[in-house]
Amino acid sequence: MSLWRIAWKNMRQRGVASTLTALSMALGVAAMIGVIVIHSVAVRQFSSDAQGYHLIVGGKGGDTQLVLSTVFHLGQARYTIPYSFYREFTDGRHASLVQTAVPYCLGDSFDTSRGEEDSGGDLFRVVATTPDLFDTLSYGADSEGNPLSYGFREGRNFKADRPFEAVLGSVVAAKSGVRVGDTINPTHGIGGTGDRHDDFKVVGVLEPTGTANDRAVFVNIEGFYLLDGHALSPESDGAKSTEPANRGPVGQPQIADPRGVLPPPVLYDNEGNEIQPLPEAQREVSSILVLCNSVIGPQVLATTINKDPDRSFQAVAPARIVEGLMQNTVKPIQVVLLVLTVLIVIVASISILVSIYNSMSERSHDIAVMRALGASRTAVMLVVLGESVLLSLAGGVAGIALGHALVAAAAPYVEDQTGIRLAFWEFDPWELAVIPSLVVLAALAGLLPAISAYRTDVAKSLSGAR
Template sequence: MNFLSIAWRNMCERPLASFLTGLSMALGVAAVIMVLVIHRVAVEQFEQDAQGYHFIVGGTGGRTELVMSTVYHLGKPLYPISYAYYRKFVDGEYAKYTDAAIPYCLGDTFVVGDYKYRAIGTTPDLFEKLKYDGVTPYEFSEGRNFKREKFREAVIGSVIARQGKIKVGDKVNPTHGLGGNPEDEHEESFEVVGILKPTGTANDRAVYVNMEGFYLMPNHSLSAKPKNADDTEASTVPEPGAPTVGYDNEGNELEPLPEAQREVTSILVLAKGPTEAMELNFSINKSGSGTQAVPPSEVVTQMLENIVGPVRTVLLVLTALIVLVAAIGILVSIYNSMSDRAHDIAVMRALGASRGAVQSIVLLEAVLLALLGGLAGWVLGHLMVGLASPYVEIKTGVPLDMLAVDPKELIVLPSLVLLAILAGILPAITAYRTDVAKALSGTR
């Protein structure tokens, strides 16, 4: 006796009920798959974005706010610090500990349609001295890095290039402030000279402009030197590698903004080694200078443990409840059909089928419903991840790979088999107890 073919025939005899039961199971499994895949990708993304340097230096305030605004380009930046303080990492007291110090000047926005992206003033060292995931150097899909002496050059991330259909040679005009209001658009434009290859980080959705040109835009300079407790007088000697004269897009000479009128929002610091990083971290945080050094990996770990992890747990509980309801649907569907099957079961018994064989057929039907629904849900879940990927990448810079498989997915189908067996026990017991004589005579 072929139990599988009999179980399949029983399912096909109730096509609507079987379809709806399988569909509910598929939707539940699809939800589970989406939660697992998106959580894994999000965790990897958060961790990868915070690599490539030892810590971020910024003004005092929330550690999380500093990391979110600098690393992920989200939220409001903290109060800026003086340019003189940044010079300490270049040719001052902290320079002997530092391999690279990359300044970030935040506060402007670049608008593409309905989307707003950060415009960041920085130096070419960002793409030359740092590796975006701690291992892989930045590469350009088109063009090159901007040059220090070309004050009106810019590099853009891959998401912005694709979203705005921007190519090398195009001009971009940031807007002042984080609101992205069209009336606040700067008249000064920057020429796009390079488009980054996709990095899978938040850098894919940012515009990087030459910091020298950033300073020369309206409302980006200070009228007088800021007063910070630990600041020394601004040096009249340009920092190593800084241009003494620059040029705009037409080749006209531009004079750099005096250092006394400059400030930076934050600094990405790559120390010479772990020991130097510890010394720098301690020195900065104990100096009382109104600044703080924050290792982004620590903040990311806390965020994942305290926010992302609990949210995933809640979502998994909710999706597990959906799957449980689908399993109950299997139980109800098969159990309600037992009275209609009593005659068929009696015929099978009369032809020599044992009670155990009949019981096995009912359990196998429950398992088939769960497995088919689960497989459909697994495919549907990954398809939904793929469909959501373009929107998620535009909004967050996080690409979702529909083919990415979380190891925890491997326990989904075995769990469904166990759940289906539990759901099929009651109908199987009912089949086991079927009275052959009464069923064949048509009495109850």
Template sequence: MNLLFIAWRNFRYRALSSFLTTLSLMLGVGLVVMVMAIYGIISEAFVRNASVGYNLVVGPRGSALQLTLNSVYYLSQPIENLPYTEYMEFFPQEERAEMVRTYGGDPALGQRDGHYAGYVAGGYAIPLALGDYFGDFRVVGTTPEFFEKLRHGPDVDQPFSFRHGRAFEAYTPENQYFECVVGSRVAAQSGLHVGDTMNPTHGDPEGKGHGQGFQVVGELAPTGTPNDRAVFVNLEGFYLLEGHAKPLEEDAVIEPPERDPDDERPPLLMIPEREVTSILVRNGNLMFAPGMQNRINESGQAQAAAPIGEINKLMSAIVGPLLSALLVITLITCIVAAFGVLVSIYNSMNDRRRDIAVMRALGARRSSVTWIILFESLIIAVVGGAAGWFLAHAAIFSAGSFIEQQTGVQVGLFTVTQYEWLILPFVILLSLVAGIVPAMAAYRTDVGSNLSA
């Protein structure tokens, strides 16, 4: 009779003991697979969410990681603000002159190209102004170019789309610059819809309300990026809120803009009164990115950070070690489960000594008996390992819609992480090692004494 078949019969004969042993191994394998899957999802989500078209984030000098977390993920707090003139350095002379005419400021600002204009030609520079909240969600002051130029998705080629409404406009006489767009999660959790009014608070979720509200004109379709949990307001309206204007210096050179006497909108802040928290930059030629990054970092006024590089550092320095520690703990769980295999089979040896002696008396070799015990360990390992793998993937797949909504990562039933294929061979090897002790006990079974008993 085939030795593997005999081992399978023994496995079925000891049904309860075999089930409990296999269950413990299955749970251990399931934990390992889930930890590896979660690590893969977190890694992919961080890297993907840092890839939305721009290649540099420019902000005040300080922690590059904090700048990235604040500007890309809307986490942490702004380091400081940059003067608006630093944002103007990314534009050629014609556009700088237009800014001076529109907002008012030192006429000399419009008489030269910006220091970084040549690097950005063909790309873009989009300002962000942070500091306000709507509940627990960040309020982001920006321009309509945010929705026109930025991209998202696995290949960073999907434009923003709107589930309802539209993007806010740069100049809207009807609402005097106070329009906003809400992310999909903000809309779902707050109940804001197109036509409602959003009232931000200053500096903190529990901070003082500004009083001035923004009309919701658009609701973003889900993107799986941090933009789903942000409220985007017209930058001009953001500047007009109480406490957002930078005090003018006594010696500031300002030429006020010309205004249409029939224009009933409030006057815009002048350039010396404006600040930006950070600037999202895409070079016209990505080969120029390192040169521009070095030049900005050497300027003494600002710093430039590459989001993907900073996130990789975060993963290597903090997230990776934490998940590695968790993985070690789950591997220890598998080892404990393997010891359970050893104990279960070894304890059954006392009840099976007579059976083994009968097999030996009928002509079975010692090696055949040994292999039967090892095959029992192999069956437990294969059944428990396969069931644990499938259980973990079924659990992850059942939460697939939630995972995709939160991270933008699509998870299939058979989505496998990089090193996941090593788990089953490792469990099989571990179980075979655990089966050596009871196998040796079977090998040493004395035929005469056990038959006489």
């Protein structure tokens, strides 16, 4: 009979104790797998939020705040920028380096309670933009580096000449129950307590992307400008009014527009009636997503904007900021959680040691018989070590399966709360190190009882049995 079969037989003889010991190991490993997988998926998806374009351009201020407000829809951009500066990227001095420039206007929200009291509705950000966001930009890349284009689960993208059309992210549509053809009323301000704006007709629902855009409402920027409180006051005596509040610091320089005013677009409301767009002089944007048309474009643009003598605007590479957030904020949390799970696994290994060691006095006769039948001290020692390794392996394999099952079970809640998509088959390369580490740990845990078996006095054990 092989040493492994003997070890397995010993485990089965102590069925309850072995099962409980393996279970404690499985729970520790499951917790470790959960931490590793969730962190890996979260980092990958948060990083993908900042893909599809090269730069974010906004008012001078904190680069982290600009990325958080634009990419993750958290907080608010500190300073806005003139619409004339946005046009520098579409048909002005920066246009030769730009493939696509997509403006963002932030500051409104959507309450899923839709005006019903005590409904416990959720609050989502409203992003005013142009159809180019979904038509020309991607939201990430697949494992082979191919861009992932936005798709529509229902309906279509809003049209440039239809100012009061809107598109919902997948999570917003699921939690609000709003369907294509329904109307929504954004709330002025990001707190959900402001006045409700005019109706926007929902014309599309995005396919899930796993990004923060799943939790946002996108409206036509032309309609956003026509809402109460969104237009700047007409210029008076050559100075731009700073009303309403939170429009940027007083005296913020305005870029001169050498091209003159472009012909206003022709707009139609949801009934097909022609309406007048807001004049450019009364417009501003929160930020601009810039996709360059060359490899050196981002560096040239960032240097030009950030080194401008007026220092009124900034260009930020969002991928770099997100990577910094992951390393400086998320990574330390993962390390702490991993330390805790490692401690749990170590405690489980100690339980293996205690379980096997406590059984040694009961098994001294069996060990003596093995020795009397010709088994060497080394063979006896290896049987005990093998039992420890088998217990650890059984708990480890069960823990890996249990960990992935827990990730799958938590997936709906995590996606509902954060937009991060999880699945049972999510895998991280660090999982490959779990089983070898458990074998080493089990060998160390089984060393003490193995030494005790090695030192068993055959004559004393056999005579004691008689």
